[in-house]
Amino acid sequence: MSRLTPKVAALLVLPPLLWAGNAMVGRLLADTVPPLLLNAMRWWAALVLLLPLGWRAVASAERRAQLRARWRPLALLGLLGVGAYNALQYLALTTSTPINVTLIASSTPVWMLLIGALVYGEHPRLAQVGGALLSLAGVLLVLVRGDPAQLAGLRLVAGDLWMLLASLSWAAYSWQLARPHPSLAGAARPDWSWAEFLLVQALFGLVWATAAAAGETALAPAAAQAVRWSPTLGLALLFLAVGPSLLAYRCWGLGVAAVGPAMAGFFSNLTPLFAALMSAALLRQPPQAYHALAFALIVAGIVLSNRR
Template sequence: MSALTPRIAFMLTLPPLLWAGNAVVGRALVGSVPPLALNAMRWWLALALLLPLGWRVLRAPGKIGARWLHLALLGLVGVGSYNALQYLAVQTSTPLNVTLIAASAPVWMLLTGLLFYGERPGARQIGGAALSLAGVALVISRGSLETLRQVTLVPGDLLMLLAIALWSVYSWMLARPPASMRGDDRPAWNWAEFLLVQVLFGTAWATLGAGVEAQVSPAAIIWSPGVVAALVYVAVGPSLIAYRAWGLGVSTVGPAIAAFFSNLTPVFAGVLSAALLGEAPSWYHAGAFALIAAGIVVSSLPRR
């Protein structure tokens, strides 16, 4: 893996900002759009926008077919599952609980690397995880330990826990692909073509989930200009732009370091929520940024 550069740091900072907006939008659409239907519509729209950029990959279906299992799993754990589970989680869980569980991403990244890829975390990674989690805890608790003591688990928390675990698998699959996706054996797909293949499989999974939802708990979509604008945002920002930036960052510095950047999501979410409510950022926002930034620096220091 390569060293962390300012360009890659920017690439890894952009997705948390866009995903923070995604969480805010998902919460705002509760009661207007069923969660799995929202996920499916999001990816269908993203697929339509991505198709003009990556359509050439469809001219060689044999290359996709030869790698269908890996690509189908990528589509399932990365595109089809994570946001579906998050949209489901905010139906029953509180923003505080969901953010706390999402903050465990570095731990899941380290565990996945250790258990399935033989990557032993170093002392700097463990120390960086502690600093980063401390920053997240600071911003979501608003500097109050009493707020953290009042957290209780609900079904949505378990869904979010599953989402984070699957996201760690997705990130490691990007960083450590099978032999058919490495070196000379990898098809000459550019970023749009590779993302299009993932979205194709992911949209199939998302559509299947939405179909099951429609049969089990049917609910009408309450259309409005705000709903349309929200769909456009989640299809372009958290989907196309964020996935492109995240894939580039993970493949460059590895999922363990990239995971620390994901902890910026609740910080950005706190800032966005404060902005939407007309409140100025508080001291704990600055403190959280400092702790999370320290965690990123510590975790990315080269080993002696």
């Protein structure tokens, strides 16, 4: 892993900006499209856009044999990064606000460090532990709505729990990128380009996402039938397919490869800042004083974790 450079920092700042936009669009569409269906629609649109760039990954019998030989690790990548994370976030947005959801996602560095230590034997530096604790303090501040006295009687709403699960899923996905299965590492990895690799993840992830959307439709058919199709919905899906899907995943993959998932995880904590600005502008949900304090703790965690 290399040191953090301005170029890598720029790569890691763009995904939080796009993810904040993803949270905003997810909240705006919460009453228009069921969350699991929205996730499947997003990734089907992304797959269509990826095909001209990554079609070689499935273009020949030899290439398809490579996928079949690696279906287990690829299915796990697809579940964590495509099938679970975004679906859980859209579920969270049905009962919570973009600011709260993105601030709760700031617990990701904690899960990054825990998974690294428990699964991969990566013992965090003291500065990383301190940065993670600062981020966790920011998350707790949001959960108690700025009143520490409420901590004893804290009751998590459904959206909070869904977002905590989404953060855990994303941390596990990032470690799978940084410490891939032996069949996806080194000389054993097929010579996929970034677009081909993302296409492969989307193919496997869509199996999970489509199955989840089908289950959602079976349980609540009226919600799926009530989807209101419009040019606005089409533009929203195009943004979700291009920005949070293609561009964000490409930049995140490059950033994780450069500095590791533990360091990259702290940059995901910039998402609440962008979400707060967008919420104030579009949803008329201005951030409160405790949001500012929570963000200050998050930034302090990024700075501290980068100390050597």
